[in-house]
Amino acid sequence: MIKKIKKYRINIRPSYAFREAKKRVPAEAHLSEEELEKKVDEAINKSLDKIVPSSLYVSYSKPETPEPLEPLWQGASKQAITLSVIISTIGIGIEQNLEQARLNNDLVWESLLQAVARESLEQCNNFVLRLIEEECKEDNCELSASAPISQELLKLTLAQLDSGKADIIMNEDGVIFPQFTSAFCCFWMSHAKKHAKVS
Numbered sequence: 001m002i003k004k005i006k007k008y009r010i011n012i013r014p015s016y017a018f019r020e021a022k023k024r025v026p027a028e029a030h031l032s033e034e035e036l037e038k039k040v041d042e043a044i045n046k047s048l049d050k051i052v053p054s055s056l057y058v059s060y061s062k063p064e065t066p067e068p069l070e071p072l073w074q075g076a077s078k079q080a081i082t083l084s085v086i087i088s089t090i091g092i093g094i095e096q097n098l099e100q101a102r103l104n105n106d107l108v109w110e111s112l113l114q115a116v117a118r119e120s121l122e123q124c125n126n127f128v129l130r131l132i133e134e135e136c137k138e139d140n141c142e143l144s145a146s147a148p149i150s151q152e153l154l155k156l157t158l159a160q161l162d163s164g165k166a167d168i169i170m171n172e173d174g175v176i177f178p179q180f181t182s183a184f185c186c187f188w189m190s191h192a193k194k195h196a197k198v199s
Helices: 014-024 033-050 067-073 093-103 107-138 151-160
Strands: 003-006 054-061 080-089 181-189
Touching: 014 033, 014 107, 033 093, 033 107, 054 107, 067 080, 067 151, 080 107, 080 151, 093 107, 107 181, 151 181
Parallel strands: none
Antiparallel strands: 003 054, 054 080, 080 181
């Protein structure tokens, strides 16, 4: 059964957003680390009401896996007994702020918002992985590392999970909306050594 969770709480980590911002903020801005930290905090605070997490996920044993998703099992460990497929987004709110920053030609603010958005999406992913990991433990399994869904399987995956229920769509050019959306999968491993990345 496909599970939908919406408007759940995520904790945006300022230190991670700061690292992402350091990669993106133009060097010409000549911001000290202290100045950048303050701007990251400002960007987080001004984005909180714009970020609306929403996720869909489903888990299948190998025999139960719908035909369109069977290729996801290719290369899976022999220890894999269940496949989980996840789609997450932070919604379109922050995209409106990004567009305004672009219109204002404010590259610094745009970079800061990009950093906050990416960190927020990662926290959405981690939130869902924690839920799946709890389910996995109940079956005495461990969760593998997650992997992104390939572009070739993306459209089929969105259709299979009925992504429109989370307001996630793909246009004719293969572009997903909202912009900050991820689709990935992981496996429930019997006596596996690797764990899912959660934080």
